[in-house]
Amino acid sequence: MSSSSSSHDGLSRRLLLGVAATLPMLSGLLATTAAWAQTAAPLASWNDGPAKRAILDFVRTTTDPASRTFVPPEERIVTFDQDGTLWVEHPIYTQVMYCLDRVPDVVKAKPELAKVQPFKTVLSGDFEAIAKLSMHDFLEIAAATLTGMDVDAFESETKAWIAAAKDHRWKRLYTELTYLPMQEVLQHFRANGYKTFIVTGGGQDFVRVFSEGVYGIPREQVVGTAGGVKYGYGRDGKPFLTKEPKLLLNNDFAGKPEGIHLMIGRRPRAAFGNSIGDREMLEYTKGGDGARLSMLVLHDDAKREYAYGPAQGLPDTKVGRFTQALYDEAKKDGWTIISMKNDWSRIFAFEA
Amino acid sequence: MSSSSSSHDGLSRRLLLGVAATLPMLSGLLATTAAWAQTAAPLASWNDGPAKRAILDFVRTTTDPASRTFVPPEERIVTFDQDGTLWVEHPIYTQVMYCLDRVPDVVKAKPELAKVQPFKTVLSGDFEAIAKLSMHDFLEIAAATLTGMDVDAFESETKAWIAAAKDHRWKRLYTELTYLPMQEVLQHFRANGYKTFIVTGGGQDFVRVFSEGVYGIPREQVVGTAGGVKYGYGRDGKPFLTKEPKLLLNNDFAGKPEGIHLMIGRRPRAAFGNSIGDREMLEYTKGGDGARLSMLVLHDDAKREYAYGPAQGLPDTKVGRFTQALYDEAKKDGWTIISMKNDWSRIFAFEA
Numbered sequence: 001m002s003s004s005s006s007s008h009d010g011l012s013r014r015l016l017l018g019v020a021a022t023l024p025m026l027s028g029l030l031a032t033t034a035a036w037a038q039t040a041a042p043l044a045s046w047n048d049g050p051a052k053r054a055i056l057d058f059v060r061t062t063t064d065p066a067s068r069t070f071v072p073p074e075e076r077i078v079t080f081d082q083d084g085t086l087w088v089e090h091p092i093y094t095q096v097m098y099c100l101d102r103v104p105d106v107v108k109a110k111p112e113l114a115k116v117q118p119f120k121t122v123l124s125g126d127f128e129a130i131a132k133l134s135m136h137d138f139l140e141i142a143a144a145t146l147t148g149m150d151v152d153a154f155e156s157e158t159k160a161w162i163a164a165a166k167d168h169r170w171k172r173l174y175t176e177l178t179y180l181p182m183q184e185v186l187q188h189f190r191a192n193g194y195k196t197f198i199v200t201g202g203g204q205d206f207v208r209v210f211s212e213g214v215y216g217i218p219r220e221q222v223v224g225t226a227g228g229v230k231y232g233y234g235r236d237g238k239p240f241l242t243k244e245p246k247l248l249l250n251n252d253f254a255g256k257p258e259g260i261h262l263m264i265g266r267r268p269r270a271a272f273g274n275s276i277g278d279r280e281m282l283e284y285t286k287g288g289d290g291a292r293l294s295m296l297v298l299h300d301d302a303k304r305e306y307a308y309g310p311a312q313g314l315p316d317t318k319v320g321r322f323t324q325a326l327y328d329e330a331k332k333d334g335w336t337i338i339s340m341k342n343d344w345s346r347i348f349a350f351e352a
Numbered sequence: 353m354s355s356s357s358s359s360h361d362g363l364s365r366r367l368l369l370g371v372a373a374t375l376p377m378l379s380g381l382l383a384t385t386a387a388w389a390q391t392a393a394p395l396a397s398w399n400d401g402p403a404k405r406a407i408l409d410f411v412r413t414t415t416d417p418a419s420r421t422f423v424p425p426e427e428r429i430v431t432f433d434q435d436g437t438l439w440v441e442h443p444i445y446t447q448v449m450y451c452l453d454r455v456p457d458v459v460k461a462k463p464e465l466a467k468v469q470p471f472k473t474v475l476s477g478d479f480e481a482i483a484k485l486s487m488h489d490f491l492e493i494a495a496a497t498l499t500g501m502d503v504d505a506f507e508s509e510t511k512a513w514i515a516a517a518k519d520h521r522w523k524r525l526y527t528e529l530t531y532l533p534m535q536e537v538l539q540h541f542r543a544n545g546y547k548t549f550i551v552t553g554g555g556q557d558f559v560r561v562f563s564e565g566v567y568g569i570p571r572e573q574v575v576g577t578a579g580g581v582k583y584g585y586g587r588d589g590k591p592f593l594t595k596e597p598k599l600l601l602n603n604d605f606a607g608k609p610e611g612i613h614l615m616i617g618r619r620p621r622a623a624f625g626n627s628i629g630d631r632e633m634l635e636y637t638k639g640g641d642g643a644r645l646s647m648l649v650l651h652d653d654a655k656r657e658y659a660y661g662p663a664q665g666l667p668d669t670k671v672g673r674f675t676q677a678l679y680d681e682a683k684k685d686g687w688t689i690i691s692m693k694n695d696w697s698r699i700f701a702f703e704a
Binding site: 074077151195204205208212218219220221222226228229230231238239240241248249254257258261262263264265266280283284287 | 426429503547556557560564570571572573574578580581582583590591592593600601606609610613614615616617618632635636639
């Protein structure tokens with residue numbers, strides 16, 4: 001690991017964080033992935049208001065053949081950011097927790113790393129020291145935990161972790177921390193012939209492991225930050241692919257519309273995000289002809305989830321920044337803001 | 353254009369050709385894309401034999417819930433090479449014809465090119481001289497005709513060309529030169545819950561323009577050689593993407609399984625190809641657990657289409673080489689060879 005041009009499944013930006021990172025306990029229970037139960041009325045967990053109406057109106061007017069803004073089935077593409085848009089991203093991205101959790105196994109395979117930084121610090125469990133690691137340190141951790149292995153091995157490791165690891169606030173599987181109102185949005189679009197895609201700054205291979213079970217989104221409809229893979233043959237002559245520490249697609253900021261072109265090949269009709277990393281995707285979506293919908297989730301509910309901006313006087317953050325400039329652009333260009341506090345009557349499926 | 357590491361929508365390999373390239377006449381007729389009429393019996397244009405049986409058996413045993421080799425719906429991925437597997441690739445790839453045809457328009461926009469090689473030669477219409485152009489010349493033509501423009505402009509240009517340009521032997525639209533038996537294979541897989549993907553060494557953006565109309569394959573299910581795109585804003589402030597002369601994915605040889613991982617994220621259950629550029633895709637497919645199917649189209653019908661190998665004593669070629677080593681590997685590893693001459697009762701839909 002030598003330079004900032006290297007990539008590790010899209011962690012470069014998120015690992016720039018100064019936030020406290022805590023090691024989650026690995027649950028001994030092999031829990032099954034949380035499935036979301038569909039309700040009869042569309043957007044049942046949404047309060048009546050401009051955000052709910054914007055979604056219902058858009059879907060109705062683009063799928064009614066008599067509508068002036070009808071969209072033919074093959075053009076019905078809707079994209080969703082993941083972290084902070086479909087599930088919780090605070091206090092730190094779930095994939096970062098995965099990387100930190102993987103360090104003990106990496107050290108087991110290469111014992112010499114135990115005495116080397118930054119692995120020594122991660123193994124110490126000293127949360128304050130971990131939070132102070134540099135970006136270079138985090139990139140080294142990401143390279144060690146996300147690359148170098150067979151893609152099938154990576155999938156097994158990720159699958160086992162995501163089925164067991166729990167967050168610290170709710171003591172729930174990370175996959176239970178998806179927003180019920182957004183699951184309803186996914187369902188409503190799909191029920192009306194839209195193809196739903198995740199377009200995430202997170203690692204494509206990481207998210208693909210659980211996208212089908214958690215969101216009903218097949219892995220080929222996940223666009224994320226992607227590293228190269230290398231084709232080779234095992235000792236048994238069988239072919240396999242190895243994850244390489246080489247960036248192919250940095251799927252964040254302008255990389256999102258670029259990734260959408262690469263992986264989907266069509267400008268989305270609608271897009272959902274929550275931070276400055278989603279700005280270009282929302283601009284690109286709204287910039288097309290005909291009916292277009294761009295929406296931003298504003299985390300303004302400190303009580304039920306988290307509150308961060310710094311838009312609208314909310315506390316600043318390094319994880320999922322939503323600036324006032326983004327807020328102003330949204331207002332000016334006709335994007336719709338979703339207030340988590342006001343628009344969502346329920347946030348998680350596990351709530352009573 | 354400076355080095356061989358540059359890319360231009362995957363033409364690098366195909367432009368290495370020494371074959372004669374002729375400029376097609378641009379038809380004045382705006383023809384609609386040829387639609388393939390589905391027949392009631394699966395694989396109706398196939399003669400009974402091991403190839404037809406291999407496909408029918410594979411589909412049946414992987415989709416019957418009582419079968420030992422049942423494949424769950426989300427894993428039903430089948431990939432198809434395009435050139436030489438789904439449509440005619442001789443005497444030269446259709447995309448090369450597109451590039452040559454675009455030269456007059458490129459020169460119109462930049463008149464200074466008219467006096468510069470290789471554009472001067474292409475404009476001369478001297479077929480023998482065009483056939484002698486070097487790889488560097490062809491890369492320069494590809495860069496000039498496939499990059500530098502807005503992705504939407506490229507789409508319009510390609511769409512207009514493919515709707516009008518005709519081949520020289522049959523005087524048919526290129527899109528009519530798809531193999532009817534392979535269209536039946538696509539249909540049969542889809543009718544049984546398989547998702548069909550094109551995995552081509554050709555340009556991803558090029559093939560996506562007609563994949564939906566010609567093959568029923570949505571553009572997001574086309575994996576091809578891909579260049580980078582760059583996000584920017586027009587004078588009106590509207591965002592757009594520009595095609596750049598920068599290679600992201602060279603989707604040929606080992607690049608095929610690598611591209612499959614990047615774009616699909618799952619090892620295919622079945623794969624179809626016809627040349628050495630498909631070898632690694634077929635190996636990777638066959639190398640997975642459970643039921644797998646790898647098949648190769650052998651062009652051994654000089655009368656109805658073309659005959660080339662050099663496998664099995666067929667004439668050698670630079671376009672879609674099928675070597676004896678590939679033939680031997682197929683026999684050894686249980687891939688099935690499709691003899692165009694013996695297995696297909698009909699090749700094109702337009703035949704009586």
